Amino acid sequence: GLIDTEVIRLRSACEIRLNACTKKLQNPLLECVVFSILLHTGLRESELVSLNVEQYHSGGFHNVKRKGNKVTRKVPIISDTRVLLDQYLKTRDNLFPHSPLLVSRYNNRLGTRDVARICSRIANQANAHLPQDQKIRLAPHMLRHTFLKRVADKHGLHVAQNLSGNVSIKEIFRYAKPSNAQKQEIVEGLF
Secondary structure, eight states, rough: OOOHHHHHHHEEEHHHHHHOSSTTOHHHHHHHHHHHHHHHHHHHHHHHHHHGGGGEEETEEEEEEEEEEEOEEEEOOHHHHHHHHOOOHOOSOOOOSSBBBOOTSSSBBBBHHHHHHHHHHHHHHTTTTSSSGGOOOOOOOHHHHHHHHHHHHOOHHHHHHHTOOOOSGGGHHHHHOOOHHHHHHHTTTTT
């Protein structure tokens, strides 16, 4: 997952892109929506791109198809993400219940590669003025790791397992595993 400073830098990069990207082919609002949803819901990129407009309601996403043919009845969304998503949906024409929630500039359903490219653009913006040793490498699944690690740390493995959509609690351990820096900090603080 990402550490706090990296998350702050990536959020700032989203804000910068919202203000700086004004070309017709650019859609910084979509980029911010994708980043925010992945960071604050723990959805996999494939789960995100398969969502339709009818699955979104003010409280979150409903009947989300997860890995392994599992369906999660409700995935909650924080208010900041809802505001961004509502703004994005207002920019779209011809919204029907079965329309894809997120679309490319050609009005096709966003794909997992598109999500990876969005993450890359946000990371490039965040890395613009950083030295080489501080640059952030961002893949969509890292946002899932970040979300689930924080949930596991604050609320326990059972809550993280429930929010992850994983069938077994064994699978959640890879998300809750402490980083090397955290291990060092734990050892230093023992005595």
